[in-house]
Amino acid sequence: MGGTKIFVLNKILVFKIGGSVLTDKKRSSLEVRVGVLRGIARNIKELIDEGYRFILVHGVGSIGHLLVAKYELHKGIKGKEKLIRLTETQNRVNEIIRSRVLRVLEENGIPAVLFLPSSTIYQENGRIKEFYYRPVQRFFDLGFVPIFSGDMVADTNNDLGLTICSGDQIAFELAKVFNAKTIIFGVDVNGIYDRDPVLPGARLIKRLSLRDAREILEKVGKGANIDVSGGMRGKLREALLHPSFFENGGEVWIFNALRENMLLKVIKGETEIFTRIAG
Numbered sequence: 001m002g003g004t005k006i007f008v009l010n011k012i013l014v015f016k017i018g019g020s021v022l023t024d025k026k027r028s029s030l031e032v033r034v035g036v037l038r039g040i041a042r043n044i045k046e047l048i049d050e051g052y053r054f055i056l057v058h059g060v061g062s063i064g065h066l067l068v069a070k071y072e073l074h075k076g077i078k079g080k081e082k083l084i085r086l087t088e089t090q091n092r093v094n095e096i097i098r099s100r101v102l103r104v105l106e107e108n109g110i111p112a113v114l115f116l117p118s119s120t121i122y123q124e125n126g127r128i129k130e131f132y133y134r135p136v137q138r139f140f141d142l143g144f145v146p147i148f149s150g151d152m153v154a155d156t157n158n159d160l161g162l163t164i165c166s167g168d169q170i171a172f173e174l175a176k177v178f179n180a181k182t183i184i185f186g187v188d189v190n191g192i193y194d195r196d197p198v199l200p201g202a203r204l205i206k207r208l209s210l211r212d213a214r215e216i217l218e219k220v221g222k223g224a225n226i227d228v229s230g231g232m233r234g235k236l237r238e239a240l241l242h243p244s245f246f247e248n249g250g251e252v253w254i255f256n257a258l259r260e261n262m263l264l265k266v267i268k269g270e271t272e273i274f275t276r277i278a279g
């Protein structure tokens with residue numbers, strides 16, 4: 001393979017497994033792709049054994065997005081009715097997604113420990129204001145792999161009460177706290193395309209500067225219809241909201257986690273089929 005080899009900038013990786021990888025968000029299927037998840041877990045284990053440290057994040061997939069949209073939880077928690085709906089949403093996401101991810105990680109020998117954003121994050125109008133990270137830091141220092149996911153969290157906004165905190169936003173916050181220089185997003189397409197990848201002639205962008213990211217934002221697909229947290233556009237928006245991450249040498253890599261062993265190939269510089277956003 002030609003071209004320059006790209007290596008990760010330090011051995012701490014924030015890796016988000018997108019909800020579109022865990023479930024088929026386009027078909028609104030609630031089934032978790034356990035086979036794909038197992039493959040990803042094997043790759044993570046291999047990299048841990050080589051000395052990489054992971055902080056994991058995962059999306060809530062079809063079930064989370066469907067329930068949040070159905071009960072309009074993203075429009076605020078008002079009235080008693082909404083309380084039990086939030087409980088129901090939390091419980092279904094715990095059962096269908098979170099516990100599945102945790103079990104597969106455990107089965108592959110990854111010492112993952114779950115942290116809920118609703119227990120560790122306070123927001124202001126949908127943006128993280130406070131992150132109580134000290135317990136997470138301690139677990140990480142001991143060798144555990146902290147794992148987060150998208151969630152509804154407390155918000156200072158009195159009209160809303162709770163707001164969505166996407167896994168994408170959490171990934172940048174975690175990179176800051178843990179001084180990770182590489183944030184990796186595993187999604188269901190090969191990376192960012194110059195237009196919606198379903199359109200004919202769409203080309204994968206392998207290298208994107210933050211400045212180009214602004215331009216490309218409007219051309220990028222908005223993700224599946226059920227998506228209440230922004231899909232690929234949400235990731236670009238997050239990147240643009242964190243210029244200092246890139247100024248300090250940080251990079252965001254976006255690759256297709258539905259393809260076998262892609263995480264390994266991306267980290268080891270064995271493929272160029274992914275998008276790399278760097279300052």
Ligand code: IPE
Pocket residue numbers: 017018019020058059060061062064065068149150151152164165166167168227228229230231
């Ligand atoms: C969304 O989280 C959180 C809620 C809808 C409560 P994410 O944005 O991280 O989830 P995915 O990756 O799109 O499934």
